[in-house]
Amino acid sequence: MESRPDRSSLLVLIPAYNAGRHIDELVQRLRLQTGSAALLFVDDGSTDDTAARLAALSVTTISHRANRGKGAALKTGFRYAVDHDYQTVLTMDADLQHLPEETAGFLCQDDPEAVAIGRRKRDAGMPAARRFSNLLTSLVVSILGGRRVSDSQCGFRLLPTALLRRLDLKSDGFGLESELLFRACRLRWPMHEVDVSTVYDGSSSRISHVGETLRFIGLTMRRLFW
Numbered sequence: 001m002e003s004r005p006d007r008s009s010l011l012v013l014i015p016a017y018n019a020g021r022h023i024d025e026l027v028q029r030l031r032l033q034t035g036s037a038a039l040l041f042v043d044d045g046s047t048d049d050t051a052a053r054l055a056a057l058s059v060t061t062i063s064h065r066a067n068r069g070k071g072a073a074l075k076t077g078f079r080y081a082v083d084h085d086y087q088t089v090l091t092m093d094a095d096l097q098h099l100p101e102e103t104a105g106f107l108c109q110d111d112p113e114a115v116a117i118g119r120r121k122r123d124a125g126m127p128a129a130r131r132f133s134n135l136l137t138s139l140v141v142s143i144l145g146g147r148r149v150s151d152s153q154c155g156f157r158l159l160p161t162a163l164l165r166r167l168d169l170k171s172d173g174f175g176l177e178s179e180l181l182f183r184a185c186r187l188r189w190p191m192h193e194v195d196v197s198t199v200y201d202g203s204s205s206r207i208s209h210v211g212e213t214l215r216f217i218g219l220t221m222r223r224l225f226w
Helices: 020-034 050-056 070-083 128-145 175-185 209-222
Strands: 011-016 036-042 059-062 087-093 115-119 157-160 191-197
Touching: 011 020, 011 070, 020 036, 020 050, 020 175, 036 050, 050 059, 050 128, 059 070, 070 175, 115 175, 128 175, 175 191
Parallel strands: 011 036, 011 087, 036 059, 115 191
Antiparallel strands: 087 157, 115 157
């Protein structure tokens, strides 16, 4: 019988906000794919049954008393990863728009110190507002960061904690994902892109696309010479 790879140095980080209806299935599918990897949920002030479902599954959870934004939830998880000496962090969303079965594409990367970024097809059902926002932020990251980034807003990615230790991230909202890549580009950190599925369930997005995009552009322009 073939042994499963040791994933004990990997932390799977999932920010969750009112994701209760997806939690059980997500955890079940993730455990099948990631084996011994640790799962960390950051419950960002959910008002549904997210907390109760996480408690019933006995997964490690950090809870924000109020909703602080996806970026804040990610930063909480990054601090946990650094403090507990994980080598890499795999980030993904809690709503099953990132398929657990596609984690293998990130975990098979040859360079454990490189960033691996999910790359979605924009014409495969991505809502128009999100497509525009993604195109614009990806362009800004690519131009100012000095290397091509196809999908700066995809939260499905593998991050070495060696990089996280060097970053002082500012954003608390969805712009953090683009900010992180911009900063990594400025550090000339090695990156790969991994093709992933574009999955939407028809529900309305919580992202204020125009506002988040403008805030991110303003942030990068103010901090261009970090």
